[in-house]
Amino acid sequence: MALKTKTSTRIGVTILGWGIALWLFFPIFWMILTSFKSEVQAISTPPKLFFMPTLSSYAEVFERANYWHFALNTVIVSVGATAIAIALAVPAAYSMAFMPSKRTRGTLLWMLSTRMLPPVGVLVPIYILARNTHLLDTCTGLAIVDMLTNLPIIVWMLYTFFREVPAPILEAGRMDGATRWQEMTLVLLPLALPGIASTALLSLILCWNEAFWSLNLTSSHAAPLTAFIASFSSPEGLFFGKLSAASTLAVAPILVFGWISQKQLVRGLTFGAVK
Amino acid sequence: MATVELKNLRKTYLTEEIIKGISLSIEEREFVVFVGPSGCGKSTLLRMIAGLEDITSGDLLIDGQRVNDVEPGKRGLAMVFQSYALYPHMNVYKNMEFGLKLSGMPEAERRTKIEHVARTLQLEPYLNHKPGQLSGGQRQRVAIGRAIVRNPKVFLFDEPLSNLDAALRGQMRVELSALHRKLGATTIYVTHDQVEAMTMADKIVVLQKGVVEQIGSPLELYHHPRNLFVARFIGSPPMNFFSAIFQGGDAAGSSVQLRDGSNLYVPVTSPGLLPGTKVTVGIRPEHVELASSGPNSGGVEVIERLGAITLVHVRMPDGEIIVVQTDGAVLTDVDTRVSLTLPPRNCHLFAPDGLAFEACHRHPLAA
Structure with missing residues (x-):
């Protein structure tokens, strides 16, 4: 009896899981589907599930805009912002996790609270700062802003991962004659590598998808893929085929990358459980 | 080998005084055990000697040199932790090599030393194993090996046997005593287990609430306890x-x-x-x-x-x-x-x- 209930529960959970997964994936699926339709098919009602696929939208997208230029900007900005953020966050999280002071908790909460501010609230000051420092429409400028917006989350995540590392292991390193730097690089980092990898991956995804600052701080030279998509939602009317093709092209690399590193990501997020 | 001297050591956390002025001198080759109920400050005192905790006031001397502000790795000590604290990402050989490598010892010399210690502790078959693949007793041995290989002036042990089962604890107790006799190293050992204290110590320091209750040989404490606390704490039942x-x-x-x-x-x-x-x-x-x-x-x-x-x-x-x-x-x-x-x-x-x-x-x- 008990076994039977268990089996039916398991089937129920499986169905629910698939349902949620399909529901979440449906927009992406529909976007990819639409990108292979002609503009007429794309807006036809009722929508067609079966049709003759065409690459015409992709051809037009590539004709109208230099995809590689935008993609390269996105890669530079995401990788750059992530690298700087990790480099800054590792020592910060290390000191907060292993040498906490009275103010550690408050600092962490304050950092998180900066994420609660709507970005538009600081748009004008940041725009003026970027303009005065000649960082408007540069990859450097955008990377710095992306890095700063993600830094709180990255510090928080690393802090959580570092807390899982038993302090005596680091103390053993110190007894063995390691300097603080060696303790961090030779003992802590190898132990927290899965956590750092999944944090970096998350940062990469957040930077890749970041649209608000990209649209406001770049125009042509440093415009990333989010700006590339936006350029296809024109005021003269929506061309769903081309918009879908552009969007598919924009998300494809990070989607594939995320898929490949999925194992690492899950391992990192369940770091504490498998210690 | 070395002497250790504590002169009116004090430690304050925020506003609370944890160690309330402890003076003690430890002779060369002596095996000293800090014993007391949990929260008595014995581990804190050991960590102060190790350099893992700051000393609020007082002087700590190793071989007559004041080392209050010397980095833990430069005090010439080696410590065995309760949780063993082995580096999980390194194999047994690398665990023992880490400190030697940091000190800049040449590779050949490192190898000779590690192999010698591994032989002493019967760790030779496990040199390529990661700590995760070892049993509790073997991990404990690696932790001791990592300490020995550095050839320290003073060994510090922080409740090293409390994670082992009773039979293994008894065995390791005997092994540690034998090892101490063989190496003749000054040793400071923290435990809450009075059997460990009685059997291994040359000198026992009984602590309570950050204060020394009595210092003496095991039998001195047993036959002539200085006060009710020591009388109650030493001896079982x-x-x-x-x-x-x-x-x-x-x-x-x-x-x-x-x-x-x-x-x-x-x-x-x-x-x-x-x-x-x-x-x-x-x-x-x-x-x-x-x-x-x-x-x-x-x-x-x-x-x-x-x-x-x-x-x-x-x-x-x-x-x-x-x-x-x-x-x-x-x-x-x-x-x-x-x-x-x-x-x-x-x-x-x-x-x-x-x-x-x-x-x-x-x-x-x-x-």
């Missing part, structure tokens, strides 16, 4: 206590009246104590003698038979329980009445402030 009224004393002993009205003449001096003062009499379970009839009788409540010995819990008329350790083959049964004899030479007297009266004769083994 713990010493029995009951109250009595001080009657008077001379150079050869002091007379007290027990609750049942009988008198006891204990060979301890009691200078300046007024007759009529309430004192505490203490006697260890192994020193109380059982008789089938006589004064001091009570009912047997519980009998614990451990094979070689028997522990008899006797409820006295005033409600107090007195534990008697006697022969394994004793025939006494629960609910029978027994009479207790208290040999005066084995009795301890404690003043109202908890301090023990000085014995007229020192025990020969506790000089």
Whole structure:
């Protein structure tokens, strides 16, 4: 009896899981589907599930805009912002996790609270700062802003991962004659590598998808893929085929990358459980 | 090898004083055990010596050099942690090599040293294993090996055996004692286990609430506890206590009246104590003698038979329980009445402030 209930529960959970997964994936699926339709098919009602696929939208997208230029900007900005953020966050999280002071908790909460501010609230000051420092429409400028917006989350995540590392292991390193730097690089980092990898991956995804600052701080030279998509939602009317093709092209690399590193990501997020 | 000297060491966390002025000197090759209940500050004191905790005030000297502000790795110490604290991402060889590598020792020399230590500790078959693949006892050995290989002036052990099961703990205790004799290194060992303290130490430091209660050899603490706390803490099962009224004393002993009205003449001096003062009499379970009839009788409540010995819990008329350790083959049964004899030479007297009266004769083994 008990076994039977268990089996039916398991089937129920499986169905629910698939349902949620399909529901979440449906927009992406529909976007990819639409990108292979002609503009007429794309807006036809009722929508067609079966049709003759065409690459015409992709051809037009590539004709109208230099995809590689935008993609390269996105890669530079995401990788750059992530690298700087990790480099800054590792020592910060290390000191907060292993040498906490009275103010550690408050600092962490304050950092998180900066994420609660709507970005538009600081748009004008940041725009003026970027303009005065000649960082408007540069990859450097955008990377710095992306890095700063993600830094709180990255510090928080690393802090959580570092807390899982038993302090005596680091103390053993110190007894063995390691300097603080060696303790961090030779003992802590190898132990927290899965956590750092999944944090970096998350940062990469957040930077890749970041649209608000990209649209406001770049125009042509440093415009990333989010700006590339936006350029296809024109005021003269929506061309769903081309918009879908552009969007598919924009998300494809990070989607594939995320898929490949999925194992690492899950391992990192369940770091504490498998210690 | 080295000497360690603590001069009025203090440690304050925020506003609370954890270590309240500890002075102690540790001789070369000495095996010193810090013992006390949890929260007594023994681990904190060890970590202060190691350099893992700051010293708020006082001086710490190793070989006569003040090392308060010297980095842990430069104090010439090696520490074995309770959780072993091996580097999980390195194999046994690399775990032992880490400190040597940091100190800039050449590769060939490192290899010779590690192989030598691995042979001593029977770790040779495991040199390529990661700590996760080893049993608790093997991990413990690696942790000890990692300490030995650095050839430190002083070994620090922080409750190293408390994660092992009872059988392995007994075995490791013997191995550690043998190792200490072989290496002849100055050792500071923290434990809450009084059996470890009694069996391994040259000198025991009993701590309570950040204060030293007594420093002495194991048998000195056993035969001449300085106060009630040490008397209760050292010895298993713990010493029995009951109250009595001080009657008077001379150079050869002091007379007290027990609750049942009988008198006891204990060979301890009691200078300046007024007759009529309430004192505490203490006697260890192994020193109380059982008789089938006589004064001091009570009912047997519980009998614990451990094979070689028997522990008899006797409820006295005033409600107090007195534990008697006697022969394994004793025939006494629960609910029978027994009479207790208290040999005066084995009795301890404690003043109202908890301090023990000085014995007229020192025990020969506790000089």
